Amino acid sequence: MEKITKDKIECGLEVLKRLQDSKLISHLNSCVHCGLCADSCLYYLATGDERMIPAGKVDMVSAIYRRYCTITGKVFPALVGARELDDTNIREMVDLLYGACTMCGRCVKHCSIGVDIEYVIRTGREMLAKMGYVPESLQATVDAALTSGNNMAIPDEDFLDTIEWMEEELQDELNDPTATIPINQPGKNILYTLNPREPKFFPLSISAMAKIFYAAKESWTLSTGMYDVTNYAYFSSHPGHSRIIAQRMYDELQKMQAKKLVLAECGHGARANRWEGPNYIGREFPETVTSVELIAGYIKSGRIRPDRELNREVVTLHDPCNLVRSGGIVKEQRYILKNTVKNFVEMTPHGMDNFCCGGGGGQLAMSEYNDRRIKIAGIKAEQIKKTGAAIVATPCHNCVDQLSQINVTYRLNVQIKTMAEIVADSLIIEHP
Amino acid sequence: MHWYEWFALAALAICLISFAHHFFRLLKLGKPRDYSARAGSTTRGIVYSFTAGMNPRNKESAFLHLPTYTAGVIFHVATFLSIVMFFLLLSGLECSRLICILLTLAAFSGAAAGVGIFIKRLTDNKLRRLSNPDDYISNMLVTLFQLFTGLVLLNNGLYPAYMIVAGLLFIYMPAGKLKHAIYFFAARYHLGLFYGWRNVWPMKKP
Ligand code: SF4
Numbered sequence: 001m002e003k004i005t006k007d008k009i010e011c012g013l014e015v016l017k018r019l020q021d022s023k024l025i026s027h028l029n030s031c032v033h034c035g036l037c038a039d040s041c042l043y044y045l046a047t048g049d050e051r052m053i054p055a056g057k058v059d060m061v062s063a064i065y066r067r068y069c070t071i072t073g074k075v076f077p078a079l080v081g082a083r084e085l086d087d088t089n090i091r092e093m094v095d096l097l098y099g100a101c102t103m104c105g106r107c108v109k110h111c112s113i114g115v116d117i118e119y120v121i122r123t124g125r126e127m128l129a130k131m132g133y134v135p136e137s138l139q140a141t142v143d144a145a146l147t148s149g150n151n152m153a154i155p156d157e158d159f160l161d162t163i164e165w166m167e168e169e170l171q172d173e174l175n176d177p178t179a180t181i182p183i184n185q186p187g188k189n190i191l192y193t194l195n196p197r198e199p200k201f202f203p204l205s206i207s208a209m210a211k212i213f214y215a216a217k218e219s220w221t222l223s224t225g226m227y228d229v230t231n232y233a234y235f236s237s238h239p240g241h242s243r244i245i246a247q248r249m250y251d252e253l254q255k256m257q258a259k260k261l262v263l264a265e266c267g268h269g270a271r272a273n274r275w276e277g278p279n280y281i282g283r284e285f286p287e288t289v290t291s292v293e294l295i296a297g298y299i300k301s302g303r304i305r306p307d308r309e310l311n312r313e314v315v316t317l318h319d320p321c322n323l324v325r326s327g328g329i330v331k332e333q334r335y336i337l338k339n340t341v342k343n344f345v346e347m348t349p350h351g352m353d354n355f356c357c358g359g360g361g362g363q364l365a366m367s368e369y370n371d372r373r374i375k376i377a378g379i380k381a382e383q384i385k386k387t388g389a390a391i392v393a394t395p396c397h398n399c400v401d402q403l404s405q406i407n408v409t410y411r412l413n414v415q416i417k418t419m420a421e422i423v424a425d426s427l428i429i430e431h432p
Numbered sequence: 433m434h435w436y437e438w439f440a441l442a443a444l445a446i447c448l449i450s451f452a453h454h455f456f457r458l459l460k461l462g463k464p465r466d467y468s469a470r471a472g473s474t475t476r477g478i479v480y481s482f483t484a485g486m487n488p489r490n491k492e493s494a495f496l497h498l499p500t501y502t503a504g505v506i507f508h509v510a511t512f513l514s515i516v517m518f519f520l521l522l523s524g525l526e527c528s529r530l531i532c533i534l535l536t537l538a539a540f541s542g543a544a545a546g547v548g549i550f551i552k553r554l555t556d557n558k559l560r561r562l563s564n565p566d567d568y569i570s571n572m573l574v575t576l577f578q579l580f581t582g583l584v585l586l587n588n589g590l591y592p593a594y595m596i597v598a599g600l601l602f603i604y605m606p607a608g609k610l611k612h613a614i615y616f617f618a619a620r621y622h623l624g625l626f627y628g629w630r631n632v633w634p635m636k637k638p
């Protein structure tokens with residue numbers, strides 16, 4: 001790791017000293033070190049490592065705040081456990097804030113005081129990002145998005161080939177040569193997005209969603225200009241980078257003159273566009289909804305007609321943290337499953353208390369912490385096993401990826417599916 | 433007034449001025465501007481944050497740790513009552529015998545809870561790792577304050593010592609974690625605002 005310089009220290013401290021509102025100082029001054037958040041964090045539960053309790057991660061940031069921003073910390077640092085922003089602490093910060101937190105927010109709900117632990121951790125990541133200490137593999141993913149327009153650096157020709165291929169699949173399945181996957185068509189009702197994992201690894205989820213749009217007779221389009229729903233700079237927490245990516249999405253929406261932005265199944269993508277995006281660029285986005293909300297709406301209004309008999313296997317649901325705990329989307333995915341599958345069983349715990357799959361917070365992109373990521377996923381594996389389900393549905397492609405890996409490692413023998421795939425399998429298509 | 437009463441009062445003034453500074457700084461800085469389209473009610477979120485959001489049935493920090501949680505509640509209630517008692521004692525107002533007995537019991541219970549929390553901090557590895565001197569000093573000063581509140585209600589001769597302990601506590605309060613007397617409310621307010629805006633709170637049943 002590159003040695004810290006005075007300029008870098010200033011860059012990092014700027015984040016803590018920038019008090020544009022009272023939120024940050026409120027959360028930096030609130031933790032009472034009761035330690036009762038430990039059992040809410042999958043890292044501590046899975047590893048038993050005391051360094052990994054949420055309060056320890058908060059303290060990595062607040063101890064530096066105390067050292068540089070409070071009188072007691074400046075005069076008697078040892079008294080209040082204030083810490084210098086030096087190489088040793090930075091190394092520890094990188095390891096704990098990037099490498100030992102999925103930013104799942106589970107601890108926040110359970111904190112005895114109400115410290116927004118995840119927000120403090122994100123602030124710590126922002127300090128590190130500004131000083132240039134983002135783990136290399138995560139930074140590479142952000143750089144790919146910044147330079148190519150999508151986090152997997154898929155060239156446009158490859159993307160268009162995949163879309164064409166999926167369109168043929170769709171036409172075959174529907175037995176309708178007019179069925180399309182519209183691309184670059186301005187003035188549509190919906191601009192739909194994708195997680196780049198879809199064109200790269202899971203193209204069938206694109207045709208599944210296209211089938212739903214077909215059944216709903218929706219006016220929609222994809223765009224080669226910007227289809228990537230993810231924003232990995234939300235994980236690296238570099239404000240400049242996250243702004244560029246969010247701005248791109250906003251600009252594309254304007255260019256395509258679509259009425260609505262629909263976010264593909266991606267937990268952090270939903271958060272980064274629906275909630276953080278407008279704040280990154282300092283202006284409100286046009287109407288933005290997740291595909292989960294959209295599909296639930298289609299079913300409710302009768303625009304699509306699912307048949308539960310077409311999905312007879314036992315299905316359980318994995319709730320993506322960002323959708324549930326940070327987006328309040330809890331009922332919609334359950335409404336969809338109750339209308340599209342015959343046997344739906346919940347995990348324990350679920351909803352707001354669900355455990356992260358272990359792939360959040362950018363962990364899937366940080367190969368440096370692969371072993372840790374797979375180890376903490378043991379909790380999710382146990383949850384899945386106990387349901388006895390044959391299929392795990394989840395409205396998030398990152399979760400699909402992590403769940404697919406733990407499916408192999410922990411020998412779960414289940415199928416992992418997105419909501420769109422489940423819904424598409426249950427659809428009754430009426431041909432004119 | 434005796435010198436120890438002046439000492440306690442001066443300490444209280446320092447504490448209040450410092451807390452007022454923190455409070456008005458929070459007010460001046462205000463709440464964050466959110467450019468995302470609001471999905472829920474911030475008022476309901478904030479109300480939830482201070483009510484059902486703190487329900488022990490909803491929090492693992494409470495229901496997974498009932499003895500510690502209960503000790504914490506007793507400790508905090510007793511601290512509040514001891515502060516009320518401080519003003520009563522200072523003003524020379526007499527309270528009924530029954531109230532005196534109840535307050536004495538509350539103060540001693542609080543002190544016992546404080547000792548329990550102190551021992552846990554010393555003996556639990558992960559807590560010890562997390563703790564700094566301020567955690568121990570804060571715990572000790574509040575516990576002593578409660579203990580002396582109980583003792584002075586039983587024996588008026590301890591009044592000077594009681595005032596000195598109270599003064600030490602008040603001087604120390606703004607220096608360390610006891611500031612959470614203010615920041616606790618600010619943190620819960622912000623949490624309610626944040627989750628209310630996004631329609632996460634009030635929490636929905638799946
Ligand atoms: S946000 Fe999740 S992973 Fe991070 S400290 Fe909290 S519980 Fe642990």
Ligand code: SF4
Nearest residue numbers: 031034035037055111
């Ligand atoms: S539960 Fe909250 S107040 Fe207690 S140690 Fe954890 S973060 Fe701090």
